[in-house]
Amino acid sequence: MPAKHRSVTEVVMKRLYFLTEEMNHAEHISTELSANGIDAHHIHVLSKNEAGVVTHHLQGPNLFERVDFIRGALQGLVVGLLIGIATLFAGRLFFELDFTVVGQLATLGLMMLFGTWLGGLIGFTQENRHLRRFHAQIDQGKHLIMVDVKASEERRVHRIIEHLNEAQFSGEDVHVLI
Incomplete structure (x- = not known):
């Protein structure tokens, strides 16, 4: 079909x-x-x-139409990704840390999750x-x-x-x- x-x-x-x-x-x-x-x-x-x-x-x-939860969560995701990249870059440049691929992905993932969570909380406090x-x-x-x-x-x-x-x-x- x-x-x-x-x-x-x-x-x-x-x-x-x-x-x-x-x-x-x-x-x-x-x-x-x-x-x-x-x-x-x-x-x-x-x-x-x-x-x-x-x-x-x-x-x-x-509730999701009244507040900016989704927009806040997406913005938090992007900010978390950028902070994760900056963390990896700073660790390598200033502290000569050598992250494995799994360590890099875990760092990015954790920063993105934290950013999404925090952005969502902030979004819940703002009018759509x-x-x-x-x-x-x-x-x-x-x-x-x-x-x-x-x-x-x-x-x-x-x-x-x-x-x-x-x-x-x-x-x-x-x-x-x-």
Whole structure:
């Protein structure tokens, strides 16, 4: 059976951001998008009123979407690799240490693991960089609707939300591969 080949536009999703003043509007938009074929798992609402998100039967973003854990872990991995290389170089240059291949790989691996762990911890303390730009509006009581769409669904989402006239388009990001 031949493998199905997907084009990049079928795989890459965008995250569309819309701001609304009312939680009822967020619920209405979510209902309309779901009724028009957008998977409810691809619609998230971020609000200062987290209880309202739940009582209006909306999905909030998960922890990994709220914080910069993954970005921090990846940055820590790279920093750990660089520190590992610097450690090996300094050991050889200044202390005339001669590491075996296993010793070199172990040093790099340990530094990369430590960097990833530390970077992840730091990332957990930081707001997601994609959401940071909406921080002030959310603090003022607005609600951020995030819709993950394939390229083929993007126009439909814009048409539905523009027709409802309950939220304003506030940006987009290339988001995830599915």
